Amino acid sequence: DQQVKQNSPSLSVQEGRISILNCDYTNSMFDYFLWYKKYPAEGPTFLISISSIKDKNEDGRFTVFLNKSAKHLSLHIVPSQPGDSAVYFCAAAYGKLTFGQGTILTVHP
Amino acid sequence: NAGVMQNPRHLVRRRGQEARLRCSPMKGHSHVYWYRQLPEEGLKFMVYLQKENIIDESGMPKERFSAEFPKEGPSILRIQQVVRGDSAAYFCASSPGQGGSPLHFGNGTRLTVT
Numbered sequence: 001d002q003q004v005k006q007n008s009p010s011l012s013v014q015e016g017r018i019s020i021l022n023c024d025y026t027n028s029m030f031d032y033f034l035w036y037k038k039y040p041a042e043g044p045t046f047l048i049s050i051s052s053i054k055d056k057n058e059d060g061r062f063t064v065f066l067n068k069s070a071k072h073l074s075l076h077i078v079p080s081q082p083g084d085s086a087v088y089f090c091a092a093a094y095g096k097l098t099f100g101q102g103t104i105l106t107v108h109p
Numbered sequence: 110n111a112g113v114m115q116n117p118r119h120l121v122r123r124r125g126q127e128a129r130l131r132c133s134p135m136k137g138h139s140h141v142y143w144y145r146q147l148p149e150e151g152l153k154f155m156v157y158l159q160k161e162n163i164i165d166e167s168g169m170p171k172e173r174f175s176a177e178f179p180k181e182g183p184s185i186l187r188i189q190q191v192v193r194g195d196s197a198a199y200f201c202a203s204s205p206g207q208g209g210s211p212l213h214f215g216n217g218t219r220l221t222v223t
Contacts, residue, residue, distance in 0.1 A: 006151075034211055043113070043200050043214030044152070089151060096142065096165055097202075097212055101151040 003027045004092050006100035015109050019077040023090035023100050026071065030092035035064060035075045038087045038102070047088075048075070080107045111136065113203050113215035114183075121221045122191050130186040130218045134203030141184045142202045142212060143176060152200065158184060191222045 005024045013019045021035075031052045036044035050057040050064045050073075057064050063076045073090055085107050091097045114133040122128050134141050143155040154168040158178035169176065173191075178184040188195055198219050202212035 036214075041216070043115075043202075043216045046211040046213065049211055096154050096157050098154065099144075099152040 002101075003030075004090060004098045004100040006088075006090060006103050008103050009101070010104040010106070012106045012108065013080045015082055015107055016079045019075075019080045019084065019105055019107065021075040021077075021088050021090070021103050021105065023073040023075075024071060025073065025092050027092070027094065027098075028071070029094045030098075032093040033064070033066060033073050034091045034093070034097070035062075036089045036091060036099075037084075038089060044089060077105075080105075082107050082109050113138075113201055113213055115199075115201050115215035115218050117218060118216065119219050119221070121223060123223055124192055125190050128188040128191050128195070128220055128222075130188075130199050130201075130220070131183040132186070132201030132203075132215060133183040134201075135213055138203035138205050138213070140204045140206060141178050142204075143184075143186050144200045144202065144214075146198045146200065146217075148197070155186070188220075191220075193222050196220055196222045 003026050034049040035047040037047050038044045048059050048062045048064050050066050055066050065074045087102045087104050089102045090100045116131050141158045144152040146152050156169050156176045157165040173189045175187045198217045200217045202214045204210040204212050
């Protein structure tokens with residue numbers, strides 16, 4: 001039972017453009033949502049989070065949007081940079097964190 | 110200000126041997142989580158521990174796997190009688206408390222069973 005889904009295995013974007021990564025969840029009990037970035041052979045690194053009482057949180061080039069009625073979460077990166085190329089995981093929390101399968105983002109110079 | 114430390118980084122075991130993976134949480138963190146990443150898959154929750162207590166082990170296989178977080182020393186994930194299907198990257202994460210705190214991950218232990 002995949003409670004957190006990232007339906008796009010990969011995304012390719014030109015440098016300077018916007019990257020939009022999407023995530024859907026099924027469990028309405030989740031009350032905290034996070035995005036992590038992961039490079040090969042490293043652990044996931046926390047990027048940005050949002051509480052279920054908010055619908056938007058912004059941190060520099062990264063903005064997370066939460067649509068609770070649609071049970072949908074998205075991460076916007078603007079402008080995208082080649083160093084952003086990595087695997088991005090969304091995660092949802094109700095006690096423990098449940099992760100999506102990840103989306104490989106490639107930003108081309 | 111050391112982050113989450115995991116060792117070893119790489120571990121090779123033959124089928125039937127035991128694997129011990131260690132995790133030292135960040136300073137001041139008393140909550141430890143173990144996750145497993147199989148090839149081409151996301152991170153799967155295994156177990157959540159506080160000092161001397163297992164809080165949630167709903168993701169742990171029923172047999173051969175155990176975890177502890179003693180009062181002193183690192184958290185240990187132990188896999189007995191390893192099989193090829195146990196080959197994966199095992200990540201430990203820590204947090205200062207439950208709810209509203211992002212987890213901080215170590216760089217993982219890559220277990221290969223030959």
